[in-house]
Amino acid sequence: MIGYTTVGTNDLEKARGFYDALFETVGAKRLMQLDEGFTGYGKEMGQPMLCVTPPYDGEKATVGNGMMVALQADSREQVDALHAKAVELGGADEGAPGIRAPEEMGFYAAYFRDLDGNKLCAFKVG
Numbered sequence: 001m002i003g004y005t006t007v008g009t010n011d012l013e014k015a016r017g018f019y020d021a022l023f024e025t026v027g028a029k030r031l032m033q034l035d036e037g038f039t040g041y042g043k044e045m046g047q048p049m050l051c052v053t054p055p056y057d058g059e060k061a062t063v064g065n066g067m068m069v070a071l072q073a074d075s076r077e078q079v080d081a082l083h084a085k086a087v088e089l090g091g092a093d094e095g096a097p098g099i100r101a102p103e104e105m106g107f108y109a110a111y112f113r114d115l116d117g118n119k120l121c122a123f124k125v126g
Contacts, residue, residue, distance in 0.1 A: 004040060004049040005069050007118040008061030012037045015052045018089050018115050023050075025085045026071075026078050063117040070121040076108045082122035083110035090115055097122075 009015035016039055020030060023041050031049060032040040042049035050069055055061050073079045080097045087093050095111035109123040 002048050004042075004051050006038075006051040006053055007069060007114065007116070008055050009052050009116045010054070010061045011115070012039070012052070012054055014115055015039075018086075018091070019050070019052055021089055022082065022085050022091075025081045026073060061116055063119070068111075068119040068121055070123055073122050073124045076124050079108055079110050079122045079124050083112055086112040086114070086120070092117075094119060 016030070019039075019041055023029060028041050028043050030039060031042050031045055032038070036053075038051055038053040040049040040051040050071070071082065073082065076097070083093070083097050092113040093111075094113055095109070097108065097110035100107045100109050106126045107123060108125075109121050111119065111121050113119050
């Protein structure tokens with residue numbers, strides 16, 4: 001159902017470096033890059049993507065309160081790797097990897113923020 005989602009940035013080249021290295025962890029890569037800065041990451045075209053871009057209106061990018069992008073991982077090890085890579089790249093820890101309640105749901109997740117403060121979650125169910 002989701003085609004792509006976007007997060008804003010105030011430093012496009014720094015953001016691209018962060019996401020290039022972060023998504024390499026899970027076999028995703030930069031799939032598109034438009035002249036105005038819109039940059040899309042994913043595993044292949046036609047699949048969901050996360051895009052980073054300066055705001056279209058030219059105003060400063062800000063973080064939406066309550067807004068978060070969740071990245072589905074193939075394993076708990078990938079969740080761990082994404083969280084560790086984000087922090088290594090200068091992102092902020094928002095919740096270490098682990099099972100979230102209710103335990104029977106089997107929702108294993110980690111939370112972090114990118115260099116612009118956008119909140120992301122890496123998760124694996126089961």
